[in-house]
Amino acid sequence: MSCSAAAAAAVLAEPSRAQTLRQELEKEGHFDLSRRVGRIDAHLALPITDAAAASFGHEWRGCRVVAHVDLPSSRTAALQTPFERLREKMAQLLRDLIADTASQPESESANGASSLSLSAEETAESAQTILDSDVPRKWERHGDLVLLPPTAFQHRIWEALKADGSLWQHVAQQLQAARVAVNAAVDAGLRRESRAALVLGESGWVTHVDNAVSYSFDVTKCMFSSGNITEKLRVANFDCAGQIVVDLYAGIGYFTLPYLVHAGAAYVHACEWNPHAAHALHRNLELNGVQGRCTVYEGDNAVVCPKKVADRVNLGLIPSSKNGWPVAAAALKETGGWMHLHENITVSSTSSSSSHAASAGERQAEFARAGASISQQIAAILSEVRGGQLWDVRCAHIECVKSYAPRIFHLVFDLECRPRPTAAAVE
Secondary structure (H helix, E strand, O other): OOOOEEEEEEEEEOHHHHHHHHHHHHHOOOEOOOEOOEEEOOEEEEEEOHHHHHHHOOEEOOEEEEEEEEEEEOHHHHHOOHHHHHHHHHHHHHHHHHHHHHOOOOOEOOOOOEOOOOOHHHHHOOHHHHHHHHOOOOOEEEOOEEEEOOOOOOOHHHHHHHHOOHHHHHHHHHOOOOEEEEOOOOOOOOOOOOOOEEEEOOOOEEEEEEOOEEEEEEOOOOOOOHHHHHHHHHHHOOOOEOOEEEEEOOOOOOOHHHHHHOOOEOEEEEEEOOHHHHHHHHHHHHHOOOHHHEEEEEOOHHHHOOOOOEOEEEEOOOOEOHHHHHHHHHHEOOOOEEEEEEEEEEOOHHHOOOOOHHHHHHHHHHHHHHHHHHHHHHHHHHHHHOOOOOEEEEEEEEEEEEEEEOOEEEEEEEEEEEEOOOHHHHO
């Protein structure tokens, strides 16, 4: 069977050094397991990952780094997915661990703690069960860092390999990464801080690129929702030329940056109360070259947000942005403008079934009713914060970003808000 060739980045090594350099690349997770070693003139071309190529630049360990070399696909890698490679390696490690621990009596260390020794019941537990529960099928990749789900490798049998760091080295090698972090449930507080832990590597800072916008952040301090990509793309297509935007709950710049980079906003006032996210936002403004068109306000939105400046206000907080509605109302210009309100909406059980065409219509009807109710609430809030003046609020569009469960949907309500003409103005 022939293996197809494709362009890959590579380190050009002298044959006498190739084996040592390959071992170092493999150890650090830089070797591209999907390609085979090739030959370029008198040098061997050692395939490396794209992340390694970006990190190395033009030279590594005294060897030239080239961006495009035609190298044949690895026969093994061509047949295995990253998950299959990871599971195969973990199965091998697990067999060794079970064999080692089954015969070891439980001992007590100098500090009185018991060393790892599996009970007879745990030893009898099938390796298949442990692999099914502990080896993740999905993970997030940010450059050379992989972010594993919270359920990854939770069985106590892995503790020895966690302690000496070798487990994470194996994970990195199989997933062709240099750094590994393990996720945890996002903090339930209003700041929604990340609880991920870096288990391999020196820094949690990564750069993620969506639609030619670069987002830099520390995975151990800030969350990143890849599921919001459709809304970021929608914002990028807005025509905001000449407009002033207020972005509440701006985070690391999920929506601030598309408004500036693609939508053409003249200026954005970005409000964020998580200091780690605000720090990342400052970096991202510079990274994307738009720092001159944005001011970052750190602190409580209700305290720091400017008033009567916005043609458009974005409220990107879920499960509800309701606490920010009065702030948004005060931020709009006196001539009015647009609000983009993010909310999680729970629909009735009858409209949550995807098995009947009628349920989609029922669901849309529930979305519309929610939009009408929110419009009425915003009109009342606008009247209250604007000294009793009446406002007309129209729900122009409802965008369904994603669903969390059969009955819970992340929606964005596009509301056009205009002050109702006074009697004097009509005359």
